[in-house]
Amino acid sequence: xxxxxxxxxxxxxxxxxxxxxxxxxxxxxxxxxxxxxxxxxxxxxxxxxxxxxxxxxxxxxxxxxxxxxxxxxxxxxxxxxxxxxxxxxxxxxxxxxxxxxxxxxxxxxxxxxxxx
Amino acid sequence: xxxxxxxxxxxxxxxxxxxxxxxxxxxxxxxxxxxxxxxxxxxxxxxxxxxxxxxxxxxxxxxxxxxxxxxxxxxxxxxxxxxxxxxxxxxxxxxxxxxxxxxxxxxxxxxxxxxxxxxxxxxxxxxxxxxxxxxxxxxxxxxxxxxxxxxxxxxxxxxxxxxxxxxxxxxxxxxxxxxxxxxxxxxxxx
Numbered sequence: 001x002x003x004x005x006x007x008x009x010x011x012x013x014x015x016x017x018x019x020x021x022x023x024x025x026x027x028x029x030x031x032x033x034x035x036x037x038x039x040x041x042x043x044x045x046x047x048x049x050x051x052x053x054x055x056x057x058x059x060x061x062x063x064x065x066x067x068x069x070x071x072x073x074x075x076x077x078x079x080x081x082x083x084x085x086x087x088x089x090x091x092x093x094x095x096x097x098x099x100x101x102x103x104x105x106x107x108x109x110x111x112x113x114x115x116x
Numbered sequence: 117x118x119x120x121x122x123x124x125x126x127x128x129x130x131x132x133x134x135x136x137x138x139x140x141x142x143x144x145x146x147x148x149x150x151x152x153x154x155x156x157x158x159x160x161x162x163x164x165x166x167x168x169x170x171x172x173x174x175x176x177x178x179x180x181x182x183x184x185x186x187x188x189x190x191x192x193x194x195x196x197x198x199x200x201x202x203x204x205x206x207x208x209x210x211x212x213x214x215x216x217x218x219x220x221x222x223x224x225x226x227x228x229x230x231x232x233x234x235x236x237x238x239x240x241x242x243x244x245x246x247x248x249x250x251x252x253x254x255x256x257x258x259x260x261x262x263x264x265x266x267x268x269x270x271x272x273x274x275x276x277x278x279x280x281x282x283x284x285x286x287x288x289x290x291x292x293x294x295x296x297x298x299x300x301x302x303x304x305x306x
Contacts, residue, residue, distance in 0.1 A: 015273055066273075
C-alpha cells in the first residue's frame with residue numbers, strides 16, 4: 001500500500017503513526033477477509049492530550065522525520081546545530097548563499113522550535 | 117507449475133519441497149510443524165498460516181518453522197529464532213526471501229516498508245510512504261470515501277517531548293481533497 005504525498009502531508013520535524021482503519025486481508029486469499037492488524041509498539045506519535053481523535057492504540061507503523069534545522073541529525077534542535085552550521089553553513093532560505101539570515105532562521109528554530 | 121495447496125486445518129507434520137515457484141500453500145489453522153523449502157534462490161511462492169482466519173487470532177498459531185534457503189543463506193523462520201528470522205513478524209526482506217510467509221491477519225513488514233518502521237528520516241520529508249504486508253491486503257470499502265483504509269496521525273517533534281497537533285483522516289484518491297496524505301487504493305501487491 002502506498003500513501004502518496006500532497007501539498008500538506010508529510011513534513012519535517014514530525015512523527016507519523018499509521019493505523020489500519022478499513023484495511024482487510026484480501027478475500028482472494030482469506031475468504032472471510034479479516035481486518036488487518038498492526039502489531040508493533042510505536043510511541044513516536046504518542047499524545048499527551050486527551051484528543052479523542054488521537055490514536056489510543058500503541059500499535060502501528062510509524063516513523064519520524066527530522067527537522068531540516070537538525071544539522072547534526074540527533075533529532076534535537078539545540079546549540080550543536082548552530083555549531084554545525086558555523087562549520088558547514090546551510091542556505092535555508094534558498095537565496096543562493098548561506099548568510100546571516102540563514103543563521104538567524106536556525107537560531108530562531110533552536111530557541112522557539114521548528115513549528116512549520 | 118503454479119498451484120494452490122490447501123491444508124484444511126492445522127499443520128503439525130513436516131514437509132520438504134524443492135520449490136514453491138509462485139504457488140500458494142494455505143494452512144487453514146496453525147502451523148506447528150516444519151516446512152523446508154530447498155530452492156537456493158529463495159522461493160517465489162507464498163505460505164498463509166491461519167487462512168481460515170480464526171476468530172481469536174494469536175501469533176502463537178505459528179509455532180512451527182519454515183526453513184528457506186536463499187542466496188544470502190538459509191533462514192529458519194520460527195518464533196524461537198532471533199531477528200531477522202523471528203516468526204511471525206520476521207525481518208528478512210522480500211528482496212532476500214523473494215516469497216512470503218504470512219500469519220492471518222497480516223501485519224505490516226517493518227523492514228520492507230519505506231521508510232523502515234521506527235526509523236528517523238534525516239533526508240527530508242518523504243514524498244511517499246509504502247507499507248508492505250506479509251500478505252495481500254485491500255481496502256474493505258473501496259468506494260466509500262469516508263472509510264479510508266488507514267488513518268495517519270501526526271505529532272510535532274517538539275522538545276523535550278512530542279505533543280499532539282492534529283489528527284487528520286486520510287481520504288481515498290476519489291474523495292474530497294484532504295489536507296493529509298491520501299492513500300492510494302490498496303492492491304493485491306504488498
